[in-house]
Amino acid sequence: MLNWVLWAVALSVVVTTLLPVTNSVAWWVRMWDFPRVHIAGVALLTLAASLPLTVSLKSLLLAVLVAFVIYQGFKVFHYTPLAQTEIDIASAPSPEEEITFLSGNVLMENDRHDDLIAILHRENPDVLLLMETDEAWNTALTDVLSRYPIVETHIAGDHYGLIFATRLTTSRVELLLPVGDDTPAVRSVLTSPSGIDFNFIGLHPRPLVPGNTTEVRDTQIKDAALMTQSSERPTVGMGDFNDVAWYWTAKRFKDYGDLLEPRVGREMISSFHADNPFRRLPIDQMFMTKDAGLVSFRRLKNSGSDHFPTAATEFIAQSERAANAH
Numbered sequence: 600m601l602n603w604v605l606w607a608v609a610l611s612v613v614v615t616t617l618l619p620v621t622n623s624v625a626w627w628v629r630m631w632d633f634p635r636v637h638i639a640g641v642a643l644l645t646l647a648a649s650l651p652l653t654v655s656l657k658s659l660l661l662a663v664l665v666a667f668v669i670y671q672g673f674k675v676f677h678y679t680p681l682a683q684t685e686i687d688i689a690s691a692p693s694p695e696e697e698i699t700f701l702s703g704n705v706l707m708e709n710d711r712h713d714d715l716i717a718i719l720h721r722e723n724p725d726v727l728l729l730m731e732t733d734e735a736w737n738t739a740l741t742d743v744l745s746r747y748p749i750v751e752t753h754i755a756g757d758h759y760g761l762i763f764a765t766r767l768t769t770s771r772v773e774l775l776l777p778v779g780d781d782t783p784a785v786r787s788v789l790t791s792p793s794g795i796d797f798n799f800i801g802l803h804p805r806p807l808v809p810g811n812t813t814e815v816r817d818t819q820i821k822d823a824a825l826m827t828q829s830s831e832r833p834t835v836g837m838g839d840f841n842d843v844a845w846y847w848t849a850k851r852f853k854d855y856g857d858l859l860e861p862r863v864g865r866e867m868i869s870s871f872h873a874d875n876p877f878r879r880l881p882i883d884q885m886f887m888t889k890d891a892g893l894v895s896f897r898r899l900k901n902s903g904s905d906h907f908p909t910a911a912t913e914f915i916a917q918s919e920r921a922a923n924a925h
Contacts, residue, residue: 601652601654602654602655605645605648605649605652605654605660606654606655606660608641608645609642609645609660609663609664611641612638612641612642612645612663612664612667613663613667615631615634615638616631616638616667616670616671618631619631619632619846622847624812624813624814624817625812625813626807626808626809626811626812626813627809629807629813629846630807632843632845632846633807633843633880633882634880635671635674635675635843635845636671636675637877638667638671639667639668639671639672639675642664642667642668642671643664643668645664646661646664646665646668649661649664674845675845675867677845677863677864678844678845678862678863678865678866678867678881679864679866679867680864680865680866682863682864683863683864684863684864684865685859685860685861685863685864686859686860686861686863686887686893687893688893688894688895689892689893689894690894691892691894691914692793692914695792696791696792696793696914696915697792697894697912697913697914698725698726698767698791698792698912698913698914698915699722699723699724699725699726699910699911699912700724700725700726700727700728700835700837700885700910700911700912700913701718701719701722701724701726701727701728701899701908701909701910702728702729702730702801702837702838702839702883702885702908702909702910703715703728703729703730703883703899703902703904703906703907703908703909704729704730704731704803704839704871704883704904704905704906705729705730705731705732705736705902705904706731706903706904706905706906707731707732707733707736707756707758707760709902709903709904710735710903711902711903712735712736712739712740714900714902714903715740715902715903715904715908716739716740716742716743717902718899718900718902718908719740719743720743722899722910724910725765725766725767726764726765726767726789726799726835727747727762727763727764727765728761728762728763728785728801728837728838729761729762730759730760730761730803730838730839731758731759731760731803731904732752732754732755732760732761732762733754733755733756733760734754734756736760736762737752737754737760737762740762744762744764746766747764747765747766748765748766749764749765749766749767749769749772750762750763750764751763751764751772751774751785753774753783755781757781759781759782759783759803759805761774761783761785761801761803763785763787763801765787765789765799767789767790767791767792768789768790769787769788769789769790770788770789770790770796771786771787771788772785772786772787773785773786773787782803782804782805782819783803784800784801784802784803784804784819784823785799785800785801785802786798786799786800786823787799788832791914791915793914793915795833795915796832797832797833797834797835797891797915798832798833798834798835799834799835799836799837800823800834800835800836800837800838801836801837801838802819802820802823802836802837802838802839802840802884803838803839803840803841804816804819804820804840804841804842805841806841807841813848816841816842816848817848820840820842820848820849820851820852821848821851821852821855823836823852823856825855825856833887833888833890833891833915833916834856834858834886834887834888834891835885835886835887835888835891835911835913836852836856836858836884836885836886836887837883837884837885837886837909837911838883838884839871839882839883839884839906840852840882840883840884841882842882842884843880843881843882844860844862844867844881844882844884849884852886853886856886856888857888857889858886858887858888859886859887859888859889860884860885860886861885861887861893861896861911862881862885862896867880867881868881868896868897868898868909869881869898870882870883870898870906870907870909871883871905871906871907872905872906873901873904873905873906873907874901874905883906883907883909885909885911887913890915890916891913891914891915891916892913892914892915892916893911893912893913894911894912894913894914895910895911895912896909896910896911897909897910897911
């Protein structure tokens with residue numbers, strides 16, 4: 600009996616690892632790219648349990664488990680301290696040149712408005728992106744948003760509301776609704792305190808849900824990168840991408856936009872699920888070009904949502920490339 604159990608677990612590791620390789624847009628296929636650490640953990644535990652036991656085709660079983668532990672580990676390796684960082688932490692030329700960004704999926708049903716408001720008062724971000732904002736959230740945030748000269752909102756009761764606010768000088772702010780979708784994206788051109796224009800992209804594409812494909816979400820992420828692909832301006836991208844950092848859609852976003860990631864070479868800084876550490880994954884993303892300097896990137900205190908808010912402090916380099924980029 601134990602023999603069959605071990606082989607059944609090994610087979611499940613093989614199937615769940617290989618399904619995402621197909622690049623299918625079916626939700627039940629793509630979902631298995633999220634728990635790579637979990638699958639590697641199951642494989643490692645099964646490997647350890649098999650070592651002292653007599654198992655049919657034991658050498659083959661062990662070889663399969665080792666191979667898939669290595670494969671899954673390779674996929675997430677860049678989001679560990681063992682990998683080389685893409686962006687080094689640096690100090691802005693002066694504190695006045697620092698720009699603070701805050702992104703958070705508030706969870707529409709969450710009624711802990713005051714907890715988030717306390718975070719916003721404490722962090723006092725220069726650029727604010729909030730997602731899943733309905734009328735109750737919009738009303739609760741009235742006083743906070745009144746501090747920002749630029750506020751753009753898409754208030755909705757379908758979990759795809761969005762609020763963008765900034766105190767930086769702004770030459771363009773657009774809320775974009777992709778064709779065939781009703782999940783808004785933000786595209787804006789902001790001016791840093793040192794007088795340099797830069798792009799800001801904010802995204803909240805649809806999550807993996809039963810019955811839906813990921814085709815629209817994948818297209819939205821790609822189109823967002825293409826918006827700035829040929830731009831000479833620095834770029835910062837944030838949002839709840841509803842996709843893990845290591846999947847090909849996020850990598851394509853980085854490649855198309857020539858973007859870098861603060862998580863690489865550090866840790867996953869997982870932002871979801873806030874209430875369940877076992878399910879925690881890095882799906883709230885932060886990207887930046889080489890000409891944006893990174894002072895800090897951090898996960899903030901939970902405010903009742905299933906996502907932790909994330910915040911970054913950056914500066915826009917005067918030179919062609921930031922001194923902290925490799």
